[in-house]
Amino acid sequence: MPIRLSLMFLALTLVVTGCASPVRCDEDREEPYMDPLTGEPLDMEGLAPRESRSERFRIPSEERADRSRANPCLAQAPRIIPPPTPVDREMEEGTAFADLRYRLEIVEDDDFRERAEASTIRLRLGGTTPRVRGFDAGVAFQTTQLIGEPRFEDTTGRIGDFPVVRDPLDTGVSEGWARYISREGVFEAKIGRQSINLDNERFVGSDSFRQLEQTFNASTMRIGQGEPVRFDAAFISRANRVLGPNHPDRFAAKADTEATILEYNQVFGDRTMGLYFHNMRFTDERESHRNLGLRFHGRLPWSETLDFRAEYAHQEALRGEGPERDQSYTHFRLSQNREDWRWFVGREHLSGDRQDAFQTPLASLHTHNGWSDRFLVTPDFGLIDNYIGVETQRGEWDFEARYHDFKLDAGSSRYGQEFGLRAGREVFGELRLDLKLSHYDGGDPEFYFGDDYAGNSTRIWIGLSARFEP
Known part of the structure; x- marks a missing residue:
């Protein structure tokens, strides 16, 4: 059981038959919190509610508290309990978690005679310190290990003649940061190695589908968490990529950068407007660029069920480094939520002029442009991705099917x-089963430099995962 490290004890009294007390319960069986020294009711105004926690390091809330103990009018006997207290007057409890995930990935590719079979298991352990006056810290360790024989190319070049599976073996620290959150949770600042996910992760994301997540050595700031207006700022000095620190290409392993990320979001009813500016300078000068973009997403004004997304971004060279010609990005998407299913259709366009193309090197790459990982780097001819899909829930199972046409x-x-097809469900309490299949049918390679996009490939994933938070 968690232990409260600091309590400000307040007493409550109960009036029952045979008990002498000046406190009386009202018709709703409620009574104010009383000051045990003066006997006067406490002024509860200004006592801030607990702010919502991040999904990654969740701090237990008060939802599991026994409400009968919190109100003497509902209890069998008087109790001494603390009332809600402001965040800056309280020491929050620390957390811990264990995350275990096994995955079997099978790949058949026309360009290889052998079939890849990657059987890996990942263990991640971590947690946060207690929060004192808004300050806390977090750390996470992870290890990915092989089960059985290595029958896949893990991108390090040690095993040839097999298709690539982007899950290299690795052991080390995945996150380590210190943080400050203001009393109302409106302001948050964090420094250290951390996971950063902005919007739909098209430009900056952790790529959490892979066994080794992408994390960033960065200083970040957020103003307006949960407010109609929110501002995010980040300065990134290194991107720790999903291909692991042992990849022979330095940029693919650890991308050293001087990246400034600024994003402004404002909510207008059921719709959100986002304006973003990315100044990304890499030691690999070819990847340096500047982005300026605008997006709108949310509910269509004349509909209760139709959602939309409209986005445009402009990419240009940064101080003479990067693409020789300016590039552009557009994304249009329409979706509808029904009772137990949802459909979506969209068009994503990353421009290219046969020499350069619009790039997003810090994105959650597996999430976008199909699951076959054919377009992790945008081809110099550019990419137009027309897609359609459907999601549904049937009993304990959730399903998804999607189709992409790449031009x-x-x-x-x-x-x-x-x-692509995906299915998943919870099994045996904390355990989740995920099944996923992706088949890519290549086109005519006549117009390409090489035949990287011409062959056919099929990828199958079978995963079991469990997360524990004591």
Whole structure:
């Protein structure tokens, strides 16, 4: 059981038959909190509620408290309990978690004679310190290990003749940060190695589908958590990539950068407007660039069920480094939520001119442009991704199916098409089963530099995961 490290004891009294007390319960069986020294009711105004915690390091809330103990009018006997207290007058409890995930990934690719079979298991342990006057710290350790024989190329170049599976073996610290959160939770500042996920992770994300997540050595600030207006700022000095620190390409392993990320979001009813500015300078000068973008997403004004997304971004060279010509990005999406299912359709366009293309090197890459990982780097001919999909819930199972049609921007040909299926459910309490399949059917390679997008491939994932928070 968690232990309260600091309590400000307040007493409450109960009037029952045979008990002498000046306190009386009203018709709703409620009574004010009383000051045990003066006997006067406490002024509860200004006592801030607890702010919501991050999903990654969740601090237990008061929801599990016995409400009968909190109100003497409902208890069998008088209790001594603390009332709600402001965040800056309280020491919050620390947390701990254990995350275990096993995955079998099978890949058949026309470009390889052998079939890849990657059987890996990942263990992640971590938690946060108690929060004192708004300050706390968090740390997470992870290890990914192989089960069985290595029958896949993990991108390090040690095993050839097999298709690539982007889950290299690794052991180390995945996160380590210190943080301050203001009393009302409106202001948050964090420094250290951390996970950063902005909006739909198209530009900055942790790519959490992979066994080794992408984390950032960064200083971040957020103003307006849960408010109609929110401002995010981050300065990133290094991106720790999902390919692991042992990848022979330095940029693919640890991308050293001087990246400034600024994002402003404002809510207008059921719709949100976002304005963002990314100044990304990498030691690999080819990847340096500047983004300026605008997006709108939310509920369509004339509908109760239709949602939309409309986004435009402009990318240009940064101080003479990066693309020679300016590039653009557009994304249009329409979706509808029904009773127990949801459909969506969209078009994502990353421009290219046969020499350069719009790039998003710090994104959650597996999430976008199909699950076959064919377009982790945008081809120089650009990419147009027309997609459609449906999600549904049937009993304990959740399902998703999606189709992508990939076309060139600088040309009239097609890269190929992809069909994906996903299913998952909770089993045995804390354990979750996930099944996923992606089939890519390549097109005509005549217009490409090489045949990276011409072959067919099929990927199958079978995963079991469990997370424990004592």
